Amino acid sequence: MAIIVRTESKTWKALIRKKGFPTTVKTFRTKRDAEDWARRTEDEMVCGVYIQRAPAERMLFSDALDRYIKEISSKKRERTQKAELTRVPPLKAYSGKYSLAAITP
Numbered sequence: 001m002a003i004i005v006r007t008e009s010k011t012w013k014a015l016i017r018k019k020g021f022p023t024t025v026k027t028f029r030t031k032r033d034a035e036d037w038a039r040r041t042e043d044e045m046v047c048g049v050y051i052q053r054a055p056a057e058r059m060l061f062s063d064a065l066d067r068y069i070k071e072i073s074s075k076k077r078e079r080t081q082k083a084e085l086t087r088v089p090p091l092k093a094y095s096g097k098y099s100l101a102a103i104t105p
Helices: 031-047 054-058 061-071 078-095
Strands: 002-006 012-016 024-028
Touching: 002 031, 012 031, 024 031, 061 078
Parallel strands: none
Antiparallel strands: 002 012, 012 024
């Protein structure tokens, strides 16, 4: 069962504690949004399709691209590195400010 509480900053915090899953917390502007999110998340946990999205929500797409260039692309052939580096600026300009959780295939 989720716990919905009002915070000092006049927002609503949903807290889910379920056996076998990590404690999950998220803050919302309205109580209804918090209740809907808690209900959906608990349903996902029961059905076995729950995926923790917090790390993906915190990381921006531009940060992920930078990490890819640094850690993965640097180990490839020089020609491939140059080709990948030319593709990065348009990707950053178009979708660099989005979180990874907001980007879909």
